[in-house]
Structure formats: C-alpha cells, structure tokens
Amino acid sequence: MSDLARQQADFQRGILAGDDSVLGEIPDSPREKRETLFGVYRYAYGSRLVEALRNDHELLHAYLGDEMFDEMGHAYVKAHTSEHPNLRWFSQALPDFLRTGAPYSGYPVLADLAALEKALNDAFDGTDGAVLALADVAAFAPEVWKDLTFSAHPTAARLDLATNAAAIWRALKADETPPDAETSAEPIRILVWRQENTPMFRELPAEEAMMWDEAASGVPFGVLCSMLATYDDPDSAAGRGAGYLHGWVTSGLLSGVSA
Structure with a gap:
C-alpha cells in the first residue's frame, strides 16, 4: 500500500x-x-x-x-x-x-412518524410492476372465483402504528398545526403503495387489513370470504370481500391474479 x-x-x-x-x-x-x-x-x-x-x-x-x-x-x-x-x-x-x-x-409517535415516512420513501423508490385491471379479474368465470389468488404490487407494504402519527403526518403535510400525540387502544393499520408515480397510504379497518394480509400471502378468495364471515354478517361476507377487492384493483394495489 x-x-x-x-x-x-x-x-x-x-x-x-x-x-x-x-x-x-x-x-x-x-x-x-x-x-x-x-x-x-x-x-x-x-x-x-x-x-x-x-x-x-x-x-x-x-x-x-x-x-x-x-x-x-x-x-x-x-x-x-x-x-x-x-x-x-x-x-x-x-x-x-x-x-x-x-x-x-x-415518545412512540416519533418512531411511527419515521416508519410512515420510510414506507412512503420506499414505495416511491420501489420496483415497477404490472397493475391489475378490473377486466383481468372479470375474465374469470364465476365458478372459479373461489380459487382466485392475488399478488400485491411490489411497492405495497403494510405497517401497524401505535399512535395517531398518520393524522399528525397529514396535518404537517398540509402545513397545519398537528394534533397532540396520542397512543391508540389498538393498532392503526396502514397500507402504503405507489399509485402511478405518487406514494400513497390509507388507514384500513381491521377486517380489510386482515383480508389484505391473507390475500397478499396467497390465500384464495373463497377462503378469504370464509374468514370475513367471522368478522361480521356471514351472509354479506362475499359481497364485502368483492368490495375490498374492487377497491384494491382500482387503486393499483395488485399486480396479478391466477386460479
């Protein structure tokens, strides 16, 4: 040397x-x-x-x-x-x-704010992937819907926050005075992804968060609907599942479907 x-x-x-x-x-x-x-x-x-x-x-x-x-x-x-x-x-x-x-x-709100910003940054820099369209799902015959499995977009990520960091983030983003930090009685379930070129996030109700987590791991749609039946009215479980799925597709959250 x-x-x-x-x-x-x-x-x-x-x-x-x-x-x-x-x-x-x-x-x-x-x-x-x-x-x-x-x-x-x-x-x-x-x-x-x-x-x-x-x-x-x-x-x-x-x-x-x-x-x-x-x-x-x-x-x-x-x-x-x-x-x-x-x-x-x-x-x-x-x-x-x-x-x-x-x-x-x-001060757990600090870690939550950092985690939310990190997830949004990661979504912005994430790998490009195909975006599933409603027509792709509609192409399957009704009798095979129970067997459909879905793949999440590469930029999609889930995180649970212990505080109202999401509300504080929104206020800061809008140049408004943020609310006081509060710890939530149960996790605030967040889904982060990139829609076109913009990183996005939204809070999920517990039922949808459960369905997303299971769907992202490859659980078929019929099983997902059976799981939804344990959350609320069993008779409307399939309809609720279809509603969540419609929202995911139109938001660009899914990349693929197969039977």
Whole structure:
C-alpha cells in the first residue's frame, strides 16, 4: 500500500470509526491543536449525514424542529455507521432507533412518524410492476372465483402504528398545526403503495387489513370470504370481500391474479 493510500485509509477510519491514530500524521497549526483541526472534518461528515436524514424525513424534522432533530440526528449518526455509497439508504434504521433508544423510545409517535415516512420513501423508490385491471379479474368465470389468488404490487407494504402519527403526518403535510400525540387502544393499520408515480397510504379497518394480509400471502378468495364471515354478517361476507377487492384493483394495489 502506498503512503497516500495508507493515509487515506487512516483518515477514513478516523472519521468513520473514531480512530485517532491518524492524528499522528496531522501537525498542529499555530492557532489550533490537531484534534480541533481534524474535528472539523468529523463534524462536517456527521452534519452531512444529518442533512440526509432531513431529506428523507422532512415531516419528522418539521415536527421536532431544527434543534431537536439535529440532536436526534447526530445521536443516530453516532449509533449507525454509513455503509452504503447511496445516502438514500442511510436512514433505513431510523424507525427502530427511535423505537428502542432512549430518550426517544419514550415518545412512540416519533418512531411511527419515521416508519410512515420510510414506507412512503420506499414505495416511491420501489420496483415497477404490472397493475391489475378490473377486466383481468372479470375474465374469470364465476365458478372459479373461489380459487382466485392475488399478488400485491411490489411497492405495497403494510405497517401497524401505535399512535395517531398518520393524522399528525397529514396535518404537517398540509402545513397545519398537528394534533397532540396520542397512543391508540389498538393498532392503526396502514397500507402504503405507489399509485402511478405518487406514494400513497390509507388507514384500513381491521377486517380489510386482515383480508389484505391473507390475500397478499396467497390465500384464495373463497377462503378469504370464509374468514370475513367471522368478522361480521356471514351472509354479506362475499359481497364485502368483492368490495375490498374492487377497491384494491382500482387503486393499483395488485399486480396479478391466477386460479
């Protein structure tokens, strides 16, 4: 290894891993110690990563404000080394960091906001896929409908929120004062996907969320309707199932159907 390559490697370790051995190659200036001089690079690197977090989590930033977001961001940078050349992926672990790390774990709305923004970002960057049309479903004879299985669009994802983070997200997105954070008595079921070029989300009732989760795992339509019968009026289960299915197709949530 050449001297230049070794110095570059030492410099990188000094910034990424906090290895101070590189200080032996940095002279003091007339006005500052080498630790201060090198600290400028360390801080600039961390600040750039915090800026990347801001770009990926604009509404979490708006909710926390500059000072609190930067404090949280630098704590995340300290806990998570950037290991991907594309900064877009640096923030992927932020929801888990906020959910499990003190003091942020005491405010579950922060993890929920981060998780919702992450899911929307992931949907925007997700893989393209075919979009099922109503005509594709209608082409099947009525007697085989009970055997139909469906595949979700590649960008579709489900998450459960413990708080009213979705309502706070909507308010922040509209530049309105968000409601106070509240913990929900039961999970708030969210479905996220990309419709054409726009990431979307909506809240699901418990029954539809159950049907979506099972349908996305390949459960046939006839079995899905039997499961719906345990939620409400058994006589209307097939109609409710068809209604949910119609909504999924028209929203671009499905990519395929087979018998």
